[in-house]
Amino acid sequence: MELIHADANHVMLGTLERYELDLAFGSDENDFECTMVISDHCCRTGEYLAMQDVVAGHVKYTEYGGRIDGVCVDTGKETVTYSGRTWQGILSKKIVCPDDG
Numbered sequence: 166m167e168l169i170h171a172d173a174n175h176v177m178l179g180t181l182e183r184y185e186l187d188l189a190f191g192s193d194e195n196d197f198e199c200t201m202v203i204s205d206h207c208c209r210t211g212e213y214l215a216m217q218d219v220v221a222g223h224v225k226y227t228e229y230g231g232r233i234d235g236v237c238v239d240t241g242k243e244t245v246t247y248s249g250r251t252w253q254g255i256l257s258k259k260i261v262c263p264d265d266g
Contacts, residue, residue, distance in 0.1 A: 166216045166217065166218045166227065166229075167180045167216070167217055167218075168180065168181045168184060168186065168199070168214055168215070168216055168230075169181070169214070169215050169216075169217055170207060170208055170212065170213070170214060171212060171213040171214075171215065172212050172213075173211045173212055173213075175213060178207070178212075179207070181199070181201065181205070181207070181214070182205070183201055183202065183205060184199050184200065184201040184205075185199070185200045185201070186198075186199045186214075186229075187199075188229055188251060189251075190251065190253055194254075195250060195251045195253045195254030195257055196231075196248065196249065196250055196251060196254055197214070197230075197231050197248065197249060197250075197251050198246055198247070198248045199214055199246065199247045199248075200244050200245070200246045200247075201244065201245060202243055202244060202245075203238065203240075203243050203244060203245050204243075205245075206238075206245045208233055208236065208247050209233070209236065210233055210234060210235065210236055211232070211233065212232075212233050213230065213231065213232055213233065214230050214231065214233065214247065214249075215227070215229070215230030215231075216229035216230055228251075228252060228253070229251075230251065230252060231249050231250050231251040231252055231254060231255060232249045232250055232255060233247045233248070233249045234248060234249035234250060235247070235248045235249065236248075
């Protein structure tokens with residue numbers, strides 16, 4: 166599986182190669198943190214990270230990913246951490262209603 170980086174319009178900008186990803190799911194979490202070295206810094210607030218998998222030659226997006234709500238640089242550790250809401254975290258703040266009929 167690859168972790169892709171997409172802009173605010175969901176247009177793929179590239180893949181992340183070296184990172185640590187922590188995703189949390191549940192009634193009181195639904196967030197993530199992705200940490201990498203500063204020299205690999207490429208994301209901004211409002212952009213997206215998403216895991217994709219290739220199954221039988223078809224690209225499939227997984228449930229792992231979300232919207233970047235914060236960027237924190239630690240110059241002492243020379244890392245940057247992207248944090249935000251997972252897809253479940255985004256949906257937990259929405260009311261989904263089917264069309265009439």
